[in-house]
Amino acid sequence: MKINKICCIGAGYVGGPTMAVIAKMNPNIQVTIVDINQERIDAWNDDDVSKLPVYEPGLPEIVKETRGKNLHFSTEIDKAIDEAEMVFISVNTPTKTYGKGKGMAADLKYVELCARNIADVAKTDKIVVEKSTLPVRTAHAIKSILDNIGGEVKFDILSNPEFLAEGTAIQDLLKPDRVLIGGESKEAIEALASIYGSWVPQDQILRTNVWSSELSKLTANAFLAQRISSINAISELCEHTEANVSEVARAIGMDSRIGPKFLNASIGFGGSCFQKDILNLVYIARSYGLNEVADYWEQVIILNDHQKRRFSDKLITTLYNTVSGKKIAMLGWAFKKDTNDTRESAAIYVADHLLSEQASIAVYDPKVPKAKVYADLNYLNTRLEKENEELVEVFNNPYEAIKDAHAIAIMTEWDEFKSYDWNKIYNLMKKPAFIFDGRRLLDKNSIEKIGFKYFTIGQ
Numbered sequence: 001m002k003i004n005k006i007c008c009i010g011a012g013y014v015g016g017p018t019m020a021v022i023a024k025m026n027p028n029i030q031v032t033i034v035d036i037n038q039e040r041i042d043a044w045n046d047d048d049v050s051k052l053p054v055y056e057p058g059l060p061e062i063v064k065e066t067r068g069k070n071l072h073f074s075t076e077i078d079k080a081i082d083e084a085e086m087v088f089i090s091v092n093t094p095t096k097t098y099g100k101g102k103g104m105a106a107d108l109k110y111v112e113l114c115a116r117n118i119a120d121v122a123k124t125d126k127i128v129v130e131k132s133t134l135p136v137r138t139a140h141a142i143k144s145i146l147d148n149i150g151g152e153v154k155f156d157i158l159s160n161p162e163f164l165a166e167g168t169a170i171q172d173l174l175k176p177d178r179v180l181i182g183g184e185s186k187e188a189i190e191a192l193a194s195i196y197g198s199w200v201p202q203d204q205i206l207r208t209n210v211w212s213s214e215l216s217k218l219t220a221n222a223f224l225a226q227r228i229s230s231i232n233a234i235s236e237l238c239e240h241t242e243a244n245v246s247e248v249a250r251a252i253g254m255d256s257r258i259g260p261k262f263l264n265a266s267i268g269f270g271g272s273c274f275q276k277d278i279l280n281l282v283y284i285a286r287s288y289g290l291n292e293v294a295d296y297w298e299q300v301i302i303l304n305d306h307q308k309r310r311f312s313d314k315l316i317t318t319l320y321n322t323v324s325g326k327k328i329a330m331l332g333w334a335f336k337k338d339t340n341d342t343r344e345s346a347a348i349y350v351a352d353h354l355l356s357e358q359a360s361i362a363v364y365d366p367k368v369p370k371a372k373v374y375a376d377l378n379y380l381n382t383r384l385e386k387e388n389e390e391l392v393e394v395f396n397n398p399y400e401a402i403k404d405a406h407a408i409a410i411m412t413e414w415d416e417f418k419s420y421d422w423n424k425i426y427n428l429m430k431k432p433a434f435i436f437d438g439r440r441l442l443d444k445n446s447i448e449k450i451g452f453k454y455f456t457i458g459q
């Protein structure tokens with residue numbers, strides 16, 4: 001079965017980059033990305049590709065090359081679904097904030113709306129591809145909606161989870177470790193496999209049943225996050241024993257069974273997925289009565305929350321047990337470098353804690369605008385909304401953010417922070433000048449030589 005037209009519902013951090021790469025690698029396929037958010041679609045269509053809604057190295061070049069040729073961004077959802085032979089669902093699946101499973105289960109309302117939309121509109125057979133991360137057995141619910149509303153039209157459901165990481169999305173998409181396709185219909189699986197086959201070697205395209213595919217995505221994220229919580233747990237022990245967590249990570253990472261990646265001790269993982277997907281896994285395990293399994297994975301989140309909290313606790317106790325009225329400069333707000341995404345960023349939680357102790361916060365991030373910082377804080381804690389406006393300042397220049405600060409907290413590992421004039425920064429600050437390096441980014445010896453009091457994770 002040859003696919004000529006693809007529709008992707010959801011023009012976000014996954015839908016945008018993934019479809020841009022599919023379009024680039026398949027010039028004969030017309031790809032239309034649709035979204036209900038007009039502002040987002042307008043930004044994707046902006047002539048100035050530096051204004052795309054998703055900041056991702058390498059993405060502007062691909063959008064420039066393909067947009068208007070075989071890549072299109074639109075709010076005409078029904079039209080795009082109707083015309084396509086293959087429809088990807090790439091909408092958000094956040095943790096539920098209400099009702100049964102509140103705070104744990106994935107909220108599938110957006111996915112269900114997409115399924116209903118496809119069923120209402122489709123006049124010809126469609127392959128529907130789950131690109132969103134979904135709880136195991138969701139394909140069953142989607143199929144049931146499609147078959148019950150969709151009349152005579154035949155729907156094949158595939159699970160094709162995405163493994164890209166933000167900040168390296170284009171490289172991850174161009175050279176994936178593997179592509180995973182779960183499904184029942186061999187014809188549908190091969191139709192999707194041939195699209196990826198334009199650039200991914202066939203032996204890296206795995207075919208499984210739908211349930212294995214859905215569960216593999218949650219499992220991959222749980223394993224990755226587990227490694228971070230594992231090294232972060234050891235980082236706390238290092239701080240009490242004069243061991244150095246980087247040396248420990250290097251020593252264990254050279255064991256080929258363990259491997260060197262994902263062993264950077266940090267202020268705690270952020271991002272829209274690790275926490276959400278583990279909570280979802282925990283919820284699913286509990287719903288089958290598997291309490292030991294659920295408790296095991298829940299500990300990854302408990303440790304991560306502990307890591308964020310102990311960072312801000314350390315800052316407060318070191319500043320003589322009070323930050324009230326003191327200016328703390330926060331370098332970085334995004335959840336990792338090379339993205340403008342701030343979802344679940346550790347910076348938000350640390351700032352919130354410091355604000356509750358009446359500190360004033362000065363934020364600088366190369367890619368995060370002022371409005372986003374305020375929105376993140378107000379979302380977390382509406383009670384502080386009025387005070388936040390006065391206590392939080394966001395700067396376009398790091399030196400202005402740091403001027404007169406008592407302490408700097410490094411929240412994101414942006415490369416540019418390493419090349420700052422730290423002598424100049426020292427002179428701009430109140431004394432003693434403290435640095436709390438949540439990313440192990442700076443060299444302790446050279447920073448201390450300048451006169452700073454330097455603290456980092458795991459040392």
Ligand SMILES: NC(=O)C1=CN([C@@H]2O[C@H](COP(=O)(O)OP(=O)(O)OC[C@H]3O[C@@H](n4cnc5c(N)ncnc54)[C@H](O)[C@@H]3O)[C@@H](O)[C@H]2O)C=CC1
Nearest residue numbers: 010011012013014035036037091092093110113132133162
């Ligand atoms: N962000 C990431 O790095 C990764 C995310 N994922 C998964 O991919 C899915 C999407 O994530 P993101 O792209 O980060 O989310 P996002 O929030 O950036 O984008 C989702 C988009 O879907 C749109 N949308 C929601 N309901 C819609 C509807 N009924 N019709 C049309 N558009 C609708 C929203 O307006 C939004 O623009 C999630 O399930 C996530 O877990 C998977 C791998 C990586």
Ligand SMILES: O=C(O)[C@H]1O[C@H](OP(=O)(O)OP(=O)(O)OC[C@H]2O[C@@H](n3ccc(=O)[nH]c3=O)[C@H](O)[C@@H]2O)[C@H](O)[C@@H](O)[C@@H]1O
Nearest residue numbers: 162163164165166228262263264266269270271273335336
């Ligand atoms: O499902 C998803 O959304 C994606 O989640 C992660 O990707 P992402 O969250 O974009 O970024 P990561 O590089 O995994 O970083 C996540 C968080 O962990 C932190 N981290 C990462 C690695 C490490 O060694 N230490 C560490 O603290 C990062 O700073 C960041 O806050 C996975 O790496 C992707 O494979 C997956 O597709």
